[in-house]
Amino acid sequence: MKVEEASPAMGRPRTFDEEEALEKALRVFWEKGYEGASLSDLTTAMGINRPSLYAAFGNKEELFQKALARYDATYMRFVGEALAEPTARATAERFLAGCANLQTNRGDPRGCLGLNGALACGTAADPIRKVMVARRAEGLAAFRRRFARAKAEGELPADASPGDLARYVQTVSQGMAVQAASGATRADLHRVVELAMKAWPG
Incomplete structure (x- = not known):
């Protein structure tokens, strides 16, 4: 699903693919672990900023649980x-x-x-x-x-x-x-x- 990325800048918000971003977060957690994956690691891999991460996925714990559900549904x-x-x-x-x-x-x-x-x-x-x-x-x-x-x-x-x-x-x-x-x-x-x-x- 395409969602708009939150941004303090003026102009039209940039959109991103939520499923694609979640897959990228999943792979960061898979490689680095929950505690080893920093918010900077996650936002960089996902190609979004922190406000967008929080708006679309919640906090880091909620993001991990969403990534885990995706892992179960696809890889497992x-x-x-x-x-x-x-x-x-x-x-x-x-x-x-x-x-x-x-x-x-x-x-x-x-x-x-x-x-x-x-x-x-x-x-x-x-x-x-x-x-x-x-x-x-x-x-x-x-x-x-x-x-x-x-x-x-x-x-x-x-x-x-x-x-x-x-x-x-x-x-x-x-x-x-x-x-x-x-x-x-x-x-x-x-x-x-x-x-x-x-x-x-x-």
Whole structure:
């Protein structure tokens, strides 16, 4: 959506594309993290001034949450596709493979926004840390429900723990994000996925 940029200068306000600006903010947060991304970094990347940022997106915290929602809707679509797979094993494998691809995608920041963005935050950014904790908990619950259904249907053995399996795939994905940010290649991470799936029950 095109919006007018607030300006103290006389004349016709300059317009900017809100979605494009949000995408640029997302990439700054993805690369530098929530606290590492200054307002100057954000406005420079977005090509707007601070009044325009506040008018269109709210404060920095609100901007981050909007960027996170965009990240989920665009870059993380494979998660819903993974949860819709016909078997629990296929769900886990597709999710982990999708993470490996996203975390090493050429042209994008390495790792994932969820970890790069706000894994460690100071007191001032505690609300963002809580948002990210809640987001990870929601993801964990979604996989736990999927694996519980698989167990009820007899796909998983009786001694399998849906909660432990959900935490397992989440932990592997988070570890891969750290590895990707440290320089691991896509091939490296896909080998990790193969090893992780060898431990899958049944």
